[in-house]
Amino acid sequence: MATVAVVGTGRMGAAMAVRLAGAGHELVLFNRTRSRADELAGQTGARVAGTAAEAAGGAELVLVSLADDAAVSETYHGPDGLAAGLGPGVVVLESSTIAPATVRALAPLVGERGAALLDTPVSGSVPVVQRGELTVLAGGDAAALARARPALDSFARHVFHLGPLGAGATMKLAVNSVVYAINQAVSEALVLAEKAGVDRAAAYQVFAGSVAGAPFLDYKRDAFLEPATTPVAFTLALVAKDLELIGELASQVGARMDLAGAGRALVAEAVAAGYGDRDLSALAVLLRG
Numbered sequence: 103m104a105t106v107a108v109v110g111t112g113r114m115g116a117a118m119a120v121r122l123a124g125a126g127h128e129l130v131l132f133n134r135t136r137s138r139a140d141e142l143a144g145q146t147g148a149r150v151a152g153t154a155a156e157a158a159g160g161a162e163l164v165l166v167s168l169a170d171d172a173a174v175s176e177t178y179h180g181p182d183g184l185a186a187g188l189g190p191g192v193v194v195l196e197s198s199t200i201a202p203a204t205v206r207a208l209a210p211l212v213g214e215r216g217a218a219l220l221d222t223p224v225s226g227s228v229p230v231v232q233r234g235e236l237t238v239l240a241g242g243d244a245a246a247l248a249r250a251r252p253a254l255d256s257f258a259r260h261v262f263h264l265g266p267l268g269a270g271a272t273m274k275l276a277v278n279s280v281v282y283a284i285n286q287a288v289s290e291a292l293v294l295a296e297k298a299g300v301d302r303a304a305a306y307q308v309f310a311g312s313v314a315g316a317p318f319l320d321y322k323r324d325a326f327l328e329p330a331t332t333p334v335a336f337t338l339a340l341v342a343k344d345l346e347l348i349g350e351l352a353s354q355v356g357a358r359m360d361l362a363g364a365g366r367a368l369v370a371e372a373v374a375a376g377y378g379d380r381d382l383s384a385l386a387v388l389l390r391g
């Protein structure tokens with residue numbers, strides 16, 4: 103079992119930390135808002151570090167799960183930053199959803215400490231982590247990924263190695279563009295059926311059980327049917343961030359993404375209307391009016 107530093111104990115980082123602890127790994131936690139890490143330490147028996155550098159020092163693996171590109175860049179740099187604490191042979195698993203260019207830009211900083219950087223963004227949400235069924239989309243050195251596999255396997259069912267550093271981040275944006283298209287399609291079609299007089303649960307059952315059915319429909323069932331009482335798994339603010347990243351990548355490589363463009367406009371409207379902290383399925387609540 104490895105000593106694993108978990109940097110960022112938000113929804114995903116915390117859920118992954120619980121699975122790592124359950125598998126017997128020794129944990130060190132760091133979070134910008136310390137109280138969040140302290141609470142998690144109570145549940146997992148982990149130690150809490152005062153800085154990202156302290157968390158990384160002595161760890162064999164560092165798992166990072168932060169909100170966005172700015173949070174990631176801030177957390178790696180500086181005398182108290184993650185990179186400053188790294189030693190030779192450490193593997194850094196960058197699991198935040200960020201631009202491929204951002205993770206590639208961090209490679210020299212990590213490499214000069216003799217450590218290896220992998221991009222390992224994840225597909226699936228909190229309940230999927232809790233079941234140990236996450237999908238990891240990895241880019242970077244295969245040997246470093248093999249060293250990290252026992253830790254990743256504590257919360258993941260599939261680990262896809264997609265190519266050099268940045269390939270995981272690229273695929274994460276590609277797969278999220280599919281997820282957000284499904285989310286918007288289900289939100290619109292559910293509200294269409296309801297407004298036309300069909301019972302919400304009956305309509306949802308048809309989506310889930312018909313040729314349109316996808317695993318997303320099963321695990322978002324409670325969120326769509328009981329939006330007021332189902333815990334938030336993934337916020338619309340993060341969806342808005344991802345749709346911007348998808349748009350930027352599409353322009354860089356010259357890919358046409360009409361659905362993502364429509365999604366960006368609707369999600370921006372939802373965030374402006376105060377839905378930023380709500381689950382992505384709350385698009386249906388917005389559309390219900």
Ligand SMILES: NC(=O)c1ccc[n+]([C@@H]2O[C@H](COP(=O)([O-])OP(=O)(O)OC[C@H]3O[C@@H](n4cnc5c(N)ncnc54)[C@H](OP(=O)(O)O)[C@@H]3O)[C@@H](O)[C@H]2O)c1
Pocket residue numbers: 110111112113114115133134135136138167168169170172173174176177197198199200224225226227228335336337340
């Ligand atoms: N939730 C999901 O279903 C899901 C699924 C796949 C991928 N992801 C991705 O995983 C990442 C984390 O998502 P999440 O849902 O766990 O988000 P979250 O619950 O909002 O947690 C965000 C984390 O980022 C930290 N953070 C934010 N801004 C920061 C800054 N400027 N400097 C340092 N730390 C900062 C937060 O620290 P504080 O506690 O101090 O605010 C917190 O630890 C995101 O990139 C997201 O897109 C999420």
